Amino acid sequence: MSRAGLLGALRKETRWSTRKNSTLQDYDDYLLSPGEWLFALIKGAAILLLIAYVFYRSAAAFFIALPGLALYLIRERRNTVRRRRHELMLQFREMMQAVIAGLQAGYSIENSFVHAYEDMRLLYGADAMISRELKTIARKLKNNQNIEDALDDLAKRAHIQDITDFAEVFRIAKRSGGDLPGILRNTADLIGDRIEVQREIATQISSKKMEQGIMDLVPFGIILYIDATSPGFFDPLYHSVFGVAVMSGMLAVYIGAYLLAEKILDIKY
Numbered sequence: 001m002s003r004a005g006l007l008g009a010l011r012k013e014t015r016w017s018t019r020k021n022s023t024l025q026d027y028d029d030y031l032l033s034p035g036e037w038l039f040a041l042i043k044g045a046a047i048l049l050l051i052a053y054v055f056y057r058s059a060a061a062f063f064i065a066l067p068g069l070a071l072y073l074i075r076e077r078r079n080t081v082r083r084r085r086h087e088l089m090l091q092f093r094e095m096m097q098a099v100i101a102g103l104q105a106g107y108s109i110e111n112s113f114v115h116a117y118e119d120m121r122l123l124y125g126a127d128a129m130i131s132r133e134l135k136t137i138a139r140k141l142k143n144n145q146n147i148e149d150a151l152d153d154l155a156k157r158a159h160i161q162d163i164t165d166f167a168e169v170f171r172i173a174k175r176s177g178g179d180l181p182g183i184l185r186n187t188a189d190l191i192g193d194r195i196e197v198q199r200e201i202a203t204q205i206s207s208k209k210m211e212q213g214i215m216d217l218v219p220f221g222i223i224l225y226i227d228a229t230s231p232g233f234f235d236p237l238y239h240s241v242f243g244v245a246v247m248s249g250m251l252a253v254y255i256g257a258y259l260l261a262e263k264i265l266d267i268k269y
Contacts, residue, residue, distance in 0.1 A: 092130060
């Protein structure tokens with residue numbers, strides 16, 4: 001496909017994207033979609049129901065704990081933002097390789113980014129984050145903005161250090177007039193090596209996270225099993241002030257252990 005034809009397709013998709021979202025996305029300000037919001041709400045409510053039943057056997061406890069849903073939704077949003085950043089970083093690495101391939105094939109730097117869109121569209125789909133970003137870059141190029149500013153804008157909105165580093169190196173390399181393909185290749189290799197290290201760390205701790213998930217459910221499983229096999233065994237803990245105080249203390253210990261385990265496994269890399 002010629003550059004004119006590709007830019008024409010990009011303009012059509014960009015106009016549709018602009019109608020759908022008139023502002024460029026800041027990846028720190030991600031809002032859950034209605035489907036994601038509903039799923040998180042149902043999941044959070046189910047967790048509160050389980051806690052209210054296991055620790056208190058009281059519908060009132062569920063309604064008292066309802067404000068905790070807001071904290072759960074905030075937590076889900078943060079996890080979604082973190083997951084999307086990681087996906088964007090992986091997609092950005094593939095985009096860098098596509099741009100470098102375009103430069104080696106003799107395209108100008110601007111045309112390399114334009115043609116990289118087609119590769120990303122085939123690899124991830126037109127609605128992927130990196131595909132939308134490349135459409136935005138193509139639109140800015142059409143409006144006579146320079147590629148350095150377009151990459152700087154992406155780096156500011158992505159809040160990812162590797163993308164910021166790439167944008168800075170790209171600006172310096174383009175202004176200095178050196179071996180741009182070689183400089184970008186070396187930068188891409190360094191970023192790729194860092195991503196591989198991150199992936200190895202994530203793989204090594206994935207089993208521990210699975211163990212944590214199982215251990216989080218064990219106390220509930222034990223209580224429900226005893227309650228099913230020995231009805232009334234826990235009744236003294238649900239029908240007295242002392243029992244409620246004991247179960248509240250156990251719930252506090254459980255939440256503390258859960259948060260501590262998450263803190264230990266939340267390795268920054």
